[in-house]
Amino acid sequence: MVEELVRWGYLRTPRVIEAFRRVPREEFVPPSLRRYAYEDHPLSIGLGQTISAPSMIALMLESLEVERGQRVLEVGTGSGYNAALLAELVTREGRVVSIERLPRLASFGRENLRRTGYDWVEVVVGDGTCGYEPGAPWDRILITACSPGFPPPLLDQLRVGGRIGAPIGHFYHTQVWKVAEKGEEGLRVQSFTPCSFVPLVGKYGWREG
Ligand code: SAH
Numbered sequence: 001m002v003e004e005l006v007r008w009g010y011l012r013t014p015r016v017i018e019a020f021r022r023v024p025r026e027e028f029v030p031p032s033l034r035r036y037a038y039e040d041h042p043l044s045i046g047l048g049q050t051i052s053a054p055s056m057i058a059l060m061l062e063s064l065e066v067e068r069g070q071r072v073l074e075v076g077t078g079s080g081y082n083a084a085l086l087a088e089l090v091t092r093e094g095r096v097v098s099i100e101r102l103p104r105l106a107s108f109g110r111e112n113l114r115r116t117g118y119d120w121v122e123v124v125v126g127d128g129t130c131g132y133e134p135g136a137p138w139d140r141i142l143i144t145a146c147s148p149g150f151p152p153p154l155l156d157q158l159r160v161g162g163r164i165g166a167p168i169g170h171f172y173h174t175q176v177w178k179v180a181e182k183g184e185e186g187l188r189v190q191s192f193t194p195c196s197f198v199p200l201v202g203k204y205g206w207r208e209g
Contacts, residue, residue: 001025001038001054010058015068019088020058028081028112042196047102049198051079052144056177056195061085063179063192064165066140073135073157074098075128075200076144080109080121086142087118096121097135099128101201129202131157138162146171146197150180150187151204158182171199171206 002020005011011020026037029051033043042050052060060082066072066089074083077100086096100106103125110123124132128143129151137159143151143166150164158164162182169175177192199206 001040004040005055005058008055010055010062012062015089016058016061019061019085020054022088023081023084024116025054025081027116028079028084045079045105045108047105049078049102049105051081052197057082057085059193060142060144060165060177061089063177063190064140064142064163066090069093070139071095071135071137072097072140072142073128073132073138073154074142074144075154076100077106077109077123078144079105080112080118080123082142082144083109083121083123084113084116084118087113087121092120095135097124097132098122099124099126099132101125101127127202129153129200129204133157140164143167143200144197145200145205146175147200147205150178151200151202153204155180155182155187160184166200167195167197171197 011017026034042053070090077098083098106125113121131153136157139162141164146167165179167175168178180187180189
């Protein structure tokens with residue numbers, strides 16, 4: 001899988017490639033789907049949610065430029081797979097907090113992270129559109145569900161010079177993976193690829209139902 005992602009140009013940076021080599025994706029998908037873990041598809045993790053395709057995650061992480069020692073907030077823990085990759089990138093010198101709104105998925109993600117040795121990643125149940133003030137300011141914020149825009153509390157909790165990435169758009173229509181860098185004078189937004197994520201449901205996201 002990693003070789004293909006490199007060949008197709010999704011993975012470029014040695015540290016990101018190494019993180020992908022280290023994290024066992026099959027440990028983060030439901031047992032019945034393990035044989036598909038290394039195919040380039042999103043997979044169901046229950047409750048209508050999905051773990052993203054490896055190529056999408058590669059693109060997300062390459063575009064965010066996560067560095068060793070950084071403090072990273074993830075919104076949408078799901079399986080915990082992406083949080084494990086973030087943990088590899090920041091190492092124990094940094095901090096990874098991942099927020100999940102559905103308690104059952106938070107437990108699933110937490111358990112997967114524990115089993116694979118990433119027990120130091122903090123999984124919090126809550127509405128990630130409000131961010132996580134106790135850990136702010138964040139160097140990087142990653143939203144793994146589709147949002148109408150960058151939620152204002154997350155922009156407030158991002159340090160100047162920090163980056164936030166999210167699939168922005170409508171969940172039934174077009175979404176684009178966007179990364180914003182917070183400067184003294186405002187945001188510099190870069191658009192990457194069209195994509196398809198489940199909705200971000202919360203106070204500054206979409207309404208439930
Ligand atoms: N990063 C995950 C993929 C998660 S799919 C992985 O690696 O597997 C998106 C997740 O975002 C779902 O689990 C969904 O329940 C969660 N989510 C949606 N809205 C949220 C919100 N406001 N706060 C926290 N999590 C949210």
